[in-house]
Amino acid sequence: xxxxxxxxxxxxxxxxxxxxCTRACPAKAIRVRDNVAQVLPERCIDCGECYRVCPQRAxxxxxxxxxxxxxxxxxxxxxxxxxxxxFGPSTLPEDVLQALLSLGFDLAYDKAYACxxxxxxxxxxxxxxxxxxxxxxxxxxxxxxxxxxxxxxxxGQILPFRPPREVAAKAIxxxxxxxxxxxxxxxxxxxxxxxxxxxxxxxxPPTAERSSLDGAVGISEVYGSxxxxxxxxxxxxxxxxxxxxxxxxxxxxxxxxxxADLGIEETLAVSGVMDTIKILKDLxxxxxxxxxxxxxxxxxxxxxxxxLTVQNRFIASNTITExxxxxxxxxxxxxxxxxxxxxxxxxxxxxxxLPAAIPPLDADTSFAIGKMRLREDIFRKLPGKxxxxxxxxxxxxxxxxxxxxxxxxxxxxxxxxxxxxx
Amino acid sequence: MIAETVFNQGFExxxxxxxxxxxxxxxxxxxLKELAFxxxxxxxxxxxxxxxxxxxxxxxxxxxxxxxxxxxxxxxVVADRGQGIPDIELAMRDGYSTATDEIREMGFGAGMGLxxxxxxxxEMKISSTLxxxxxxxxxxxxxHGEVRCEDSRxxxxx
Ligand SMILES: Nc1ncnc2c1ncn2[C@@H]1O[C@H](COP(=O)(O)OP(=O)(O)O)[C@@H](O)[C@H]1O
Ligand code: SF4
Ligand code: SF4
Ligand SMILES: [Mg+2]
Numbered sequence: 001x002x003x004x005x006x007x008x009x010x011x012x013x014x015x016x017x018x019x020x021c022t023r024a025c026p027a028k029a030i031r032v033r034d035n036v037a038q039v040l041p042e043r044c045i046d047c048g049e050c051y052r053v054c055p056q057r058a059x060x061x062x063x064x065x066x067x068x069x070x071x072x073x074x075x076x077x078x079x080x081x082x083x084x085x086x087f088g089p090s091t092l093p094e095d096v097l098q099a100l101l102s103l104g105f106d107l108a109y110d111k112a113y114a115c116x117x118x119x120x121x122x123x124x125x126x127x128x129x130x131x132x133x134x135x136x137x138x139x140x141x142x143x144x145x146x147x148x149x150x151x152x153x154x155x156g157q158i159l160p161f162r163p164p165r166e167v168a169a170k171a172i173x174x175x176x177x178x179x180x181x182x183x184x185x186x187x188x189x190x191x192x193x194x195x196x197x198x199x200x201x202x203x204x205p206p207t208a209e210r211s212s213l214d215g216a217v218g219i220s221e222v223y224g225s226x227x228x229x230x231x232x233x234x235x236x237x238x239x240x241x242x243x244x245x246x247x248x249x250x251x252x253x254x255x256x257x258x259x260a261d262l263g264i265e266e267t268l269a270v271s272g273v274m275d276t277i278k279i280l281k282d283l284x285x286x287x288x289x290x291x292x293x294x295x296x297x298x299x300x301x302x303x304x305x306x307x308l309t310v311q312n313r314f315i316a317s318n319t320i321t322e323x324x325x326x327x328x329x330x331x332x333x334x335x336x337x338x339x340x341x342x343x344x345x346x347x348x349x350x351x352x353x354l355p356a357a358i359p360p361l362d363a364d365t366s367f368a369i370g371k372m373r374l375r376e377d378i379f380r381k382l383p384g385k386x387x388x389x390x391x392x393x394x395x396x397x398x399x400x401x402x403x404x405x406x407x408x409x410x411x412x413x414x415x416x417x418x419x420x421x422x
Numbered sequence: 423m424i425a426e427t428v429f430n431q432g433f434e435x436x437x438x439x440x441x442x443x444x445x446x447x448x449x450x451x452x453x454l455k456e457l458a459f460x461x462x463x464x465x466x467x468x469x470x471x472x473x474x475x476x477x478x479x480x481x482x483x484x485x486x487x488x489x490x491x492x493x494x495x496x497x498x499v500v501a502d503r504g505q506g507i508p509d510i511e512l513a514m515r516d517g518y519s520t521a522t523d524e525i526r527e528m529g530f531g532a533g534m535g536l537x538x539x540x541x542x543x544x545e546m547k548i549s550s551t552l553x554x555x556x557x558x559x560x561x562x563x564x565x566h567g568e569v570r571c572e573d574s575r576x577x578x579x580x
Contacts, residue, residue: 153461284465285447285472286538287529360458365493365564368457369429 007046007062007200010037014058019388021050021059026273027149031401032391043358045145046200047273047298048307061196061308064215070104072188072214074180076172077105078165079192081112081245081253082303083219084323085316091230093250093323094243099229100192103222107176108242109189112249114168117340118347119248119261120333122161126264126293134268134283134291135159137258141201142298143276144353148206151280152355159293160349162209164252165191165198167347169212171340188214192222194306195299207351218308246331247324254313254320255302258295261330267293272300361403371403378402383414429457429491435478437504440528443479446487447471450498457491463564466542467496470560473535474500480525481505482555498560507550514540514548 017035029043030050037058039050051059069075077100084093093110100108126135138144138159147154162170169189176187191198191213199216251257255271268291270279276296282288299305304316311319336342361375362368375396382395390411392398401407410416431453433446451468459467471487478485478500485502507513514536521531536558540546545561 152455153465281448281451284451284468285444286469287472355461357455357461361456363458365458365491366427369427369491369493372429372453372456 006039006041006044007196007203008039008044008048008051009060009062010039011058011060012036014056016056016058017391018055019391019393020053020055022388022391022393024049024053025393026277027146028393028397030393031407032388043149045142045149045298046195046197047142047146048196049273051196051307061199061218063193063199063218063221063308064190068215069188069190069217073186074107074176074182074188075105076169076176076187076189077101077103077108077192078111078168078172078189078213079108080165080194080198080219080303080306081115081250081257081320082194082306082309082316083192083253084112084250085253085304085319086219086223086309086311087226087230087319088315089319089322089326091234092237092243093245093327094237095230095233096226097242098233098237099226100222102229102232103225105190107172109168109172110243110245110249111165111168112245112252114164114171114249115252115257116245116249116261116330117333117336117342118161118164118167119252119258120330120336121344121347122159123262123264125159125161126262130292132289133157134288134294136283137293137295137297138349138353139163139252139258139295140197140297140299140303141206142195142197142273143296144201144206145197145356146273146276146298147280148353148356149358150277151284152357154280154283155353155355157283158353160352161347162349163201166212169214170346171342173212190214191216192219193217194219194303194309196307197298206353207349209349209351219306220308220310223310245327246329247327248330250320250323250327253302254304254317255297256295257302257320259293262293264292266291267295269295271297271302271305273298361400375399375403378409381409381415382412385414387413389413427492429453429489431489433487433489435475435485435487435502437478437481437483437485437502439479443476444472447475450487450489453489454491454496459496459564463496463562467498467560467562470539470542470546470562471498471500473539474498474558474560476530477535477556477558478502478504480521480530485555494564496560496562496564498562500558500560501555502557503555506552506554506556507548508552510548510550 015036017032022030027045029040097108136158138161173184193216202211202213248261256269259267259269301313305313361371379399386394450471454464482502482504488499490497517533519531519533525531543560544563547559550556
């Protein structure tokens, strides 16, 4: 299967260079050059804000194609709990799983179950290991990447757990190989995803550990065919055994789900990219010491607000509320561990998440100081209108690009018009 | 490219402005990251600067932070016009605070600000004149051999 090197690409035929995405990007990771948007991969956090705002639909998620999925002998769908929220409360999780089977998957695995399984262990880990600084959720890959890039000092606080989707994918492969004698490389575990971030984390995992997932397909990409398949699935409900999770696991589809499941008092749940950045800035300056666990999700409202979802996220949240009530409290962890033959060490990361900080102005502080002063001088010459016509989101970023050698002062349309430049 | 030895920038802080209070230390953190200081140093400086900045917001009329960076040291001078501190030794004690209940409700006023500044800096000088104001000088050495915390965790207690 062809693994792309990034989770999104810009379609040059559609891009008009309007700079909407450039302004919207919270990581300042987009420049418009020669009238086409370019994503700087070393700065992109895979949040999908650019995809949301592009008026030309020129930002294209590089999800796994149907052809790529069909190369696997045994195909497993691993849907985000957010998928359950997309069709209203009369469509049960078991209907959704059944519909995935009729789309051509050999197995549809209830990922929500993996969420509640892993988090039962997270709870005891936090209680044993909290030492005065909050642990940060390891679930949203865009948050992990944001921390690696912009808050390198906080990487050590990301909970050293594999995200539930990875735990599930690994367990599924072991199970299918054992039961059906199919070699692991012929099993394709495909995440049905609300976002680009999951795909990006597969391509470029945050640790040296390889991802156990083999692809990701957007919820919006299967939505139409799901609607058709659901009709049949609902008329004949016999697949009850496919859905194991309680209300707790389904709650992971939205912000606050992790914290609700943990049931620890000193926790905080934040969602949305700007609010996540804000809370991490607080954490970085020593606030929030009384918090033991910080849940952050890049999308507003959590995964139900993901860029590849279809349903209005407030309506989706109501559906989750219904399911949380309907499917009730989680089972006891020890029973779950025994039933599935799970071991705690499968939940833990074997390799540390390391910082991947945005490069400083210069690796040598004395040169960096020189460049910072030069940047101030350049900035003072720029008009300060933040018009983005140069292709950078604002004047300070253009000044930064200039001292880093990626742009020149004549890129500023005002400077060019005045012929003021030297 | 020119190697410069000093970077200097000042930030104003308004007493009582809880909305903008904290922005100066945020900027200082960004600057230090761009100047290639290791994460552990950046974080210690950020915590110390933030505590000192919030003390202006909480207890003084107005003031500012002055950041001076050389390749081997970070100096942050925090000076304000305001009531001043009557007994510095007392103010430096863990848990000592004159914060009102309202301030405490907002999550400040645990009496650990000045002690945390001391823990996170290599040198700290504090002087104050009643009715005039307070001056705190924070020095953090960037000498890698002298990093006090082994990992990125700051030296702080709650
Ligand atoms: N800049 C300042 N001006 C006046 N008083 C101050 C100033 N900074 C600190 N103080 C006094 O010292 C006390 C202890 O300060 P600190 O250790 O930061 O704890 P906290 O701010 O939580 O009270 C404060 O309660 C206040 O009475
Ligand atoms: S995905 Fe997010 S970080 Fe990446 S380019 Fe788009 S807006 Fe910027
Ligand atoms: S909040 Fe959920 S949907 Fe959004 S980027 Fe993170 S994992 Fe993906
Ligand atoms: Mg204080």
